[in-house]
Amino acid sequence: MRGREVDVVIVGGGIHGVGVAQAAAAAGYSTLVVEKQGLAAGTSCKSSKLIHGGLRYLESFEFSLVRESLRERELLLTLAPELIKRKKFFIPIYPETSRRPWWVGVGLLAYATLAGFSKHTRFHRVPSEAWENLDGLKTKGLQTVYQYWDAQTDDAALTRAVMRSASALGAELLCPAMFISAQVDAGGVEVKVASDGQEQEIRAKVLVNAAGPWAAQVLAMVVPELQPLAVDNVAGSHIELSGQIAQGCYYLEVESDKRAVFVMPKGDRTLVGTTERIYRDDPDTIEATDEAICYLLEVYRKYFPARDSAVLDSWAGLRVLPATSGAAFKRSRETQLPVDDEQTPRILSVFGGKLTGYRATAEKIMSILCKTLPVREAIADTRKLKLSPE
Numbered sequence: 475m476r477g478r479e480v481d482v483v484i485v486g487g488g489i490h491g492v493g494v495a496q497a498a499a500a501a502g503y504s505t506l507v508v509e510k511q512g513l514a515a516g517t518s519c520k521s522s523k524l525i526h527g528g529l530r531y532l533e534s535f536e537f538s539l540v541r542e543s544l545r546e547r548e549l550l551l552t553l554a555p556e557l558i559k560r561k562k563f564f565i566p567i568y569p570e571t572s573r574r575p576w577w578v579g580v581g582l583l584a585y586a587t588l589a590g591f592s593k594h595t596r597f598h599r600v601p602s603e604a605w606e607n608l609d610g611l612k613t614k615g616l617q618t619v620y621q622y623w624d625a626q627t628d629d630a631a632l633t634r635a636v637m638r639s640a641s642a643l644g645a646e647l648l649c650p651a652m653f654i655s656a657q658v659d660a661g662g663v664e665v666k667v668a669s670d671g672q673e674q675e676i677r678a679k680v681l682v683n684a685a686g687p688w689a690a691q692v693l694a695m696v697v698p699e700l701q702p703l704a705v706d707n708v709a710g711s712h713i714e715l716s717g718q719i720a721q722g723c724y725y726l727e728v729e730s731d732k733r734a735v736f737v738m739p740k741g742d743r744t745l746v747g748t749t750e751r752i753y754r755d756d757p758d759t760i761e762a763t764d765e766a767i768c769y770l771l772e773v774y775r776k777y778f779p780a781r782d783s784a785v786l787d788s789w790a791g792l793r794v795l796p797a798t799s800g801a802a803f804k805r806s807r808e809t810q811l812p813v814d815d816e817q818t819p820r821i822l823s824v825f826g827g828k829l830t831g832y833r834a835t836a837e838k839i840m841s842i843l844c845k846t847l848p849v850r851e852a853i854a855d856t857r858k859l860k861l862s863p864e
């Protein structure tokens with residue numbers, strides 16, 4: 475591989491890495507993804523698996539993020555109908571719920587407006603006679619239940635499907651292969667990776683650092699040294715319980731801290747998540763703590779007191795969020811895309827972001843990198859590429 479040349483090298487085979495591979499290959503660029511472990515081995519198999527606008531981000535006024543995510547949700551539902559399914563979401567409101575019915579109604583109206591009104595952006599109050607059918611949801615004290623629509627996927631399967639689409643356009647995957655270093659010079663980037671016990675050198679025009687919670691580590695291996703971005707890795711845990719939630723997903727408020735927790739179907743199990751805790755250790759060792767498991771179980775038992783709550787599995791992933799002093803729950807979810815040089819970007823890093831927005835993020839990345847990349851003839855449009863399960 476010594477002396478091999480490609481236009482774009484991407485570090486990381488998570489949803490962002492494969493999304494950029496698809497967009498770069500579609501734009502006609504030779505593309506190589508370097509992944510140390512396996513496709514979707516990092517955060518992209520540890521998400522809540524929602525393809526959604528993010529109703530709660532309206533509370534932090536992230537309107538453009540919500541609008542873009544809702545647009546992407548609709549597009550992905552048409553591109554990947556076997557991988558992404560529309561789901562009913564229920565919001566129950568009790569006397570102690572801090573978000574009162576009128577407030578939730580306003581939020582849902584704004585959500586529907588940002589999505590563009592259609593059959594699937596409608597929301598309504600579930601009549602009280604139908605509450606008994608809501609998977610055993612506690613009805614004592616229940617005042618209102620709203621129902622709206624969002625979508626759910628299998629995040630790892632989606633990641634693999636996007637990589638297959640990228641491969642069909644000519645992108646290559648080197649896996650397992652560890653990125654070791656990058657040296658930027660006037661003409662491009664000299665990239666070193668270790669694969670099969672051997673060091674390989676690849677000459678690239680640009681390097682995309684899509685290493686998720688490892689992105690700061692990858693950035694530290696670039697010469698000349700780049701200014702690190704002020705970010706925190708924030709751990710989010712999920713638990714999987716026995717028994718299937720059949721009617722849809724439940725959007726619940728935690729009484730103690732007012733955070734939102736989702737209860738969702740996952741095959742024949744029930745998925746409950748998530749938590750938020752600043753995590754400063756090695757991203758390779760992240761796992762759900764006993765404290766996080768207890769917190770999620772407590773929420774579940776409060777809202778579904780009669781259901782079985784045997785924990786079959788638990789796991790955690792890492793969000794990359796801006797390092798501010800506020801609570802993790804309230805920090806911006808906007809993706810940050812810093813470059814080494816605004817005029818001639820050679821190194822671009824992806825910090826944060828959402829599974830839902832991967833395609834739009836990849837398009838933004840290509841529009842930044844086109845300042846440096848040569849002009850090539852596009853061979854496809856990612857807005858039209860169907861994604862199918864294996």
Ligand SMILES: Cc1cc2nc3c(=O)[nH]c(=O)nc-3n(C[C@H](O)[C@H](O)[C@H](O)COP(=O)(O)OP(=O)(O)OC[C@H]3O[C@@H](n4cnc5c(N)ncnc54)[C@H](O)[C@@H]3O)c2cc1C
Pocket residue numbers: 485486487488489490491508509510511512513514515516517518519520521522523524525526651652653654684685686687688692709710711748790791792793824826827828829830831
């Ligand atoms: C708890 C939680 C819940 C979430 N829920 C949702 C949700 O419901 N909906 C939504 O839209 N978004 C959600 N998100 C956000 C979403 O999951 C992430 O934004 C997304 O998965 C990040 O993908 P990524 O490609 O940036 O990173 P990752 O998936 O972590 O990929 C990075 C990859 O880089 C590889 N790598 C690292 N270092 C190297 C190296 N030196 N050499 C080679 N490879 C390397 C890793 O092995 C890994 O595969 C959630 C996030 C969390 C943490």
